[in-house]
Amino acid sequence: MVDRIRWRAGAGTALTAVLSMAALTACGSGDSGDDGTLTMVVWGGDVDKQTYQERVDLLEAENPDIKIDLQLIPSDQYEQKVQTMIAGGDGPDIMQVAENVNSYSSKNQLVPLDEYVESSGLDLEQRFGPVGDLYSYEDQTYAIPDRSGAMIVYYNKDLFDAAGVEYPTAEWTQEDAQAAMERLTIPGEQWGYGGAGWWAQWWSFAYQNGGQIVDDSGRPTVNSPEVVEALQWANDLTHVHHVVPTAAEYADMGPDMGGDPAFAAGKVAMNTTGFWAIGGLIESDVNWGIAPMWGGEQQAVSAFGSGLAVTRDAENPEQAFEAIDFLTDAPAQEIIIDNAQDVPANLEVQQSDAFLQPEWAPEGLNMGAFGESSEFIFRAPFIPEWNEMQATFDDNLGEFWNEGGDAQAELDEIQTQLESIIQ
Amino acid sequence: MSNVVDEAPGAAREPRRAGRRRTRLSRRGRKEAFYFWLFISPWLIGFVGFLLGPMVASVYISLTEWDSFTPPQWVGLDNYTRALTEDPVFWKSLWNTFYYALISVPLGLIVGVWLANLLNKRVRGRKLFRTLIYLPTLVPLVATAMVFKMVLAPSGPLNDLLGLFGLDGPEWLLSATWIKPALIVLSVWGAGAATVLLLSAMNGIPRELYEAAEIDGAGAWRQFWSVTFPQITPIIFFNLIMGLIGAFQIFSQVYILAPNNNVGGPDNASQMMVTLLFQEAFSFYHFGYASAIAWLLFIVILVFTVIAFRTARKWVFYETEVR
Numbered sequence: 072m073v074d075r076i077r078w079r080a081g082a083g084t085a086l087t088a089v090l091s092m093a094a095l096t097a098c099g100s101g102d103s104g105d106d107g108t109l110t111m112v113v114w115g116g117d118v119d120k121q122t123y124q125e126r127v128d129l130l131e132a133e134n135p136d137i138k139i140d141l142q143l144i145p146s147d148q149y150e151q152k153v154q155t156m157i158a159g160g161d162g163p164d165i166m167q168v169a170e171n172v173n174s175y176s177s178k179n180q181l182v183p184l185d186e187y188v189e190s191s192g193l194d195l196e197q198r199f200g201p202v203g204d205l206y207s208y209e210d211q212t213y214a215i216p217d218r219s220g221a222m223i224v225y226y227n228k229d230l231f232d233a234a235g236v237e238y239p240t241a242e243w244t245q246e247d248a249q250a251a252m253e254r255l256t257i258p259g260e261q262w263g264y265g266g267a268g269w270w271a272q273w274w275s276f277a278y279q280n281g282g283q284i285v286d287d288s289g290r291p292t293v294n295s296p297e298v299v300e301a302l303q304w305a306n307d308l309t310h311v312h313h314v315v316p317t318a319a320e321y322a323d324m325g326p327d328m329g330g331d332p333a334f335a336a337g338k339v340a341m342n343t344t345g346f347w348a349i350g351g352l353i354e355s356d357v358n359w360g361i362a363p364m365w366g367g368e369q370q371a372v373s374a375f376g377s378g379l380a381v382t383r384d385a386e387n388p389e390q391a392f393e394a395i396d397f398l399t400d401a402p403a404q405e406i407i408i409d410n411a412q413d414v415p416a417n418l419e420v421q422q423s424d425a426f427l428q429p430e431w432a433p434e435g436l437n438m439g440a441f442g443e444s445s446e447f448i449f450r451a452p453f454i455p456e457w458n459e460m461q462a463t464f465d466d467n468l469g470e471f472w473n474e475g476g477d478a479q480a481e482l483d484e485i486q487t488q489l490e491s492i493i494q
Numbered sequence: 495m496s497n498v499v500d501e502a503p504g505a506a507r508e509p510r511r512a513g514r515r516r517t518r519l520s521r522r523g524r525k526e527a528f529y530f531w532l533f534i535s536p537w538l539i540g541f542v543g544f545l546l547g548p549m550v551a552s553v554y555i556s557l558t559e560w561d562s563f564t565p566p567q568w569v570g571l572d573n574y575t576r577a578l579t580e581d582p583v584f585w586k587s588l589w590n591t592f593y594y595a596l597i598s599v600p601l602g603l604i605v606g607v608w609l610a611n612l613l614n615k616r617v618r619g620r621k622l623f624r625t626l627i628y629l630p631t632l633v634p635l636v637a638t639a640m641v642f643k644m645v646l647a648p649s650g651p652l653n654d655l656l657g658l659f660g661l662d663g664p665e666w667l668l669s670a671t672w673i674k675p676a677l678i679v680l681s682v683w684g685a686g687a688a689t690v691l692l693l694s695a696m697n698g699i700p701r702e703l704y705e706a707a708e709i710d711g712a713g714a715w716r717q718f719w720s721v722t723f724p725q726i727t728p729i730i731f732f733n734l735i736m737g738l739i740g741a742f743q744i745f746s747q748v749y750i751l752a753p754n755n756n757v758g759g760p761d762n763a764s765q766m767m768v769t770l771l772f773q774e775a776f777s778f779y780h781f782g783y784a785s786a787i788a789w790l791l792f793i794v795i796l797v798f799t800v801i802a803f804r805t806a807r808k809w810v811f812y813e814t815e816v817r
Contacts, residue, residue, distance in 0.1 A: 151776040158562040174779060178563040318668045319648035326643035458777045462758070466583075469760030473668045
């Protein structure tokens with residue numbers, strides 16, 4: 072019995088080891104790419120699966136020499152799965168990347184694409200605009216933008232009409248936004264805004280104030296007055312002005328409640344989030360509209376997106392790039408909007424009627440909000456230590472978001488920690 | 495450890511032989527040996543390939559800095575010294591894990607014994623109660639955790655209940671102080687698994703012992719302490735060891751319950767050893783450091799298991815053992 076218990080204890084603690092062993096055994100197995108099929112991994116749910124598959128089908132139909140095996144991995148397991156695949160020497164040929172892209176590129180796991188871009192004659196600037204070089208690291212391009220949309224303001228028209236408040240516009244300042252939130256709040260029942268506790272939200276305010284999270288030379292600057300002011304404002308909206316539900320109030324509404332579901336339930340009048348909220352709202356009873364983000368000292372808003380990259384394990388990187396080139400070209404990108412999945416990164420599609428007046432959109436939905444926002448998207452610092460940076464914010468700001476507090480003190484502490492994390 | 499094995503209570507002792515002697519196997523013996531290896535081999539292969547191999551590999555990895563992509567860099571004991579001397583989150587998660595294990599395990603046992611004792615009474619609907627108490631164990635953990643998110647909401651049912659007694663319930667999962675007690679509440683909810691084992695042990699106690707005790711004038715309380723309790727100590731001991739090992743490895747509950755998918759919970763208040771290990775390995779790409787944490791956790795569990803076995807002699811009663 073003793074022995075069994077000892078080994079049981081060992082079994083659990085060797086968790087990491089088991090996975091690495093699985094990786095080692097995978098080394099021995101032959102590569103699946105023998106028949107020239109490209110493996111492509113993406114994350115997401117049902118809509119994503121359908122959309123990617125339709126795009127891949129189109130690609131295969133138009134390019135008979137390319138075969139793609141599409142693998143969809145649930146979002147919360149994506150990084151671990153891909154990491155295990157790559158560590159085992161059996162990485163995918165094409166992978167979807169986002170904010171965390173440089174954990175891979177800094178470790179030489181992605182193929183620099185510049186020479187392929189050049190020889191194919193693809194003009195990134197022309198096809199994608201300012202986001203064309205979003206996924207570059209140390210002057211080399213590691214991924215081609217695929218989906219890219221700014222964060223936008225969703226507003227509940229009925230609640231705005233009832234309170235007699237004008238609908239939001241890009242011309243609003245932070246003060247205008249707060250004034251509107253205050254008029255839209257009915258204590259304990261309805262709130263003006265869904266909150267800004269997520270990096271994409273409060274960082275937007277920081278960049279609106281002229282601050283930066285990481286400066287141009289790569290040093291963290293999170294305790295600058297501009298950033299402190301932004302974080303304090305974002306927090307005060309909840310704990311001082313009471314125009315945003317507190318964490319406790321959200322928890323009382325149901326499990327995993329936050330701005331997105333609360334907006335769809337008509338509990339908050341405004342919410343700032345990405346394109347994905349549209350899918351749920353089409354089916355909800357809420358009478359909603361969208362507008363570009365308000366501004367501060369200057370206009371700034373974060374964007375969400377993802378790109379497609381070729382990994383080191385790709386046997387035929389040239390063909391993999393060819394596939395990516397096709398997938399990010401107009402015909403394949405149109406499927407993204409037809410399925411209401413996301414904002415296609417391709418500018419030509421973003422400006423087309425397919426995007427501006429999609430079939431599924433309610434009457435008069437201002438899809439131009441995305442195009443308008445793209446002019447003032449700020450460049451978030453996609454550092455290789457992205458995950459650690461986010462964890463540092465989450466760990467330190469947990470109590471701050473839940474109970475309120477002093478942004479300066481929190482950010483001073485975070486600054487110190489980030490200085491040791493960011494090399 | 496060998497002396498512990500020898501002195502494991504209840505273990506039948508073989509007479510010690512002076513020196514080892516090779517005995518020639520008979521034909522039947524060889525055949526038996528062949529079948530022994532044949533039938534044990536699936537386990538053995540699995541053990542060597544999936545357990546021993548990875549364990550040895552993880553010792554090596556723990557002495558390197560490895561991001562899982564590029565070749566590992568040998569750093570000696572740096573990972574261990576960093577965990578023990580520099581990383582405040584490591585110590586915090588160690589403390590959190592102790593806090594959780596040392597409260598949830600005894601509490602779970604007390605509740606388990608109490609429930610088993612109640613269910614052992616001859617009351618109407620006893621079978622129904624037994625089923626109901628075991629039921630929580632059968633609900634998948636994810637479903638349980640989702641329900642607990644609602645139950646533990648600041649104005650949720652639990653706080654409503656506390657309100658009836660004039661208590662102002664805390665914000666449980668949102669508060670750095672209360673998230674660990676919340677996890678303990680969740681673990682105690684699953685005490686039914688221990689209850690079933692304890693109940694079967696109680697059923698096995700001979701009636702004569704109670705009759706004799708009654709004749710000697712022992713009341714219910716005295717009967718419990720002098721008859722029931724000593725008889726079920728082996729099962730309590732089993733649950734204690736399993737509970738300790740399980741509690742030190744707590745992972746899924748934290749992963750699901752921590753608000754906003756932040757594994758550490760508010761200000762790392764619910765960061766446990768295994769969640770920290772997972773975060774370091776799969777989110778931060780520090781496989782070497784994560785492996786070092788795994789081995790430190792192994793040592794912690796080993797120490798507690800040894801302590802439990804050492805003290806077991808004093809309170810675990812085996813009928814077959816002559817004292």
